[in-house]
Amino acid sequence: xxxxxxxxxxxxxFEEAPVELRCNYSxxxxxxxxxYVQYPNQGLQLLLKYLSGSTLVKGINGxxxxxxxxxxxxxxxxxxxxISDTAEYFCAVKNFSGAQKLVFGQGTRLTINP
Amino acid sequence: DTGVSQNPRHKITKRxxxxxxxxxxxSEHNRLYxxxxxxxxxxxxxxxxxxxxxxxxxxLLSDRFxxxxxxxxxxxLEIQRTEQGDSAMYLCAxxxxxxxxxxxxxxxxxxxxVL
Numbered sequence: 001x002x003x004x005x006x007x008x009x010x011x012x013x014f015e016e017a018p019v020e021l022r023c024n025y026s027x028x029x030x031x032x033x034x035x036y037v038q039y040p041n042q043g044l045q046l047l048l049k050y051l052s053g054s055t056l057v058k059g060i061n062g063x064x065x066x067x068x069x070x071x072x073x074x075x076x077x078x079x080x081x082x083i084s085d086t087a088e089y090f091c092a093v094k095n096f097s098g099a100q101k102l103v104f105g106q107g108t109r110l111t112i113n114p
Numbered sequence: 115d116t117g118v119s120q121n122p123r124h125k126i127t128k129r130x131x132x133x134x135x136x137x138x139x140x141s142e143h144n145r146l147y148x149x150x151x152x153x154x155x156x157x158x159x160x161x162x163x164x165x166x167x168x169x170x171x172x173x174l175l176s177d178r179f180x181x182x183x184x185x186x187x188x189x190x191l192e193i194q195r196t197e198q199g200d201s202a203m204y205l206c207a208x209x210x211x212x213x214x215x216x217x218x219x220x221x222x223x224x225x226x227x228v229l
Contacts, residue, residue, distance in 0.1 A: 004156075032216055043118065043205070043220035044157070051216060090156050094216070100147065100170055102218065104156030 002027040002093050004105035012111045015083055021076040021108045023091030031093040033074040034102070035065055038088040047089070050074065061085065086112045116140070118221035120206050126227045127196055134192045135224045139208030146189050147218065148181055149205040150174065157205055163189060196228045 007022040025031065035047040048059025055067040065076045074091060091105040119138040127133050139146050144165050149157035160179070162170040165186035175181075178196075183189040193200055203225050207218040 006156075009154075034216075036220075041222070043222045044207075044218075045220070046217045049216060092156070100145065100162040101159040101172070102147075102149075102157075103159070106154070107156050 002029075002031060002095060002103045004091050004093055004103055006089075006091055006105035006108050008108050009106065010109045010111065012113060013081055014113050016080050018079050019077065019081050019085075019110065021089050021091075021110065023074045023076065023105060025072050025074065025091070025093045027072075027093060027095065030096045032096070033065075033067060034092040034094070035059065035063070035074070035076050036090045036092060036104075038090065038107075040087070044090065047076070081110075081112050083112050083114065085110060118206055118208050118219050120204075120221035120224050122224060123222065124225045124227075126229065128229050129196055129198060131196055132192065132194045133196055133226065134190050135204055135206075135226075137189045137191070137206030137208075137221060139188070139206070140210075140219055141187075143208035143210045143219070144186065145209045145211065146183055147207040147209075148189070148191050149207065151203040151205055151223070152201075160191075193226075196226075198228045201226055201228045 003026045005024045013019045033050040036044040037047050038044045050067045058064045088107045090107050092102045121136045146163040148160040151157045161181050163183040178194045181191045203223040205223045207220045209218050
């Protein structure tokens, strides 16, 4: 079984500041890793994913994440945030086995202050 | 690409009543998923269809819950004898193995309130 822990339920930052949203996972098998974003009154959208290859992955809207296998982490970063980045961010994992189930973390609410 | 459509957007019902939600996936997507999201939590997997076959089902899906995808296009999720604990946002997502490389497209959800 897999589990995902997002260490911060809320992260307030000022506009143009850098941000890191933390994600740790637990799994007995190899996994794919994802970050999804949920803007107010919208469905979840994929920000980025790690399937294989380079451990640093770049996504939409200037976000990137780094897969660290030894620390079982997949932290999300952005060097300079914008007001429009205010949203709920979810980390998720899916095992390699072919099962289609995505396991999500509890979410981190990112609030950008002017 | 019109996106994943879910209806209704909101449903208020009394405890003990049956409710049914509908999901229309992106037209060329053969994979369809249902998730449930409660306040302050991430989405929890309920079930997965590939075409019309229900291939995965969570233990969260009690015998009061049933999902169908009769022609491999739209899907319905029915909850019988609703309980207050069923109050949640029910999310539908779709994907295509050929084109999306593990990317799910989510609808905006159906918010269920059981009084």
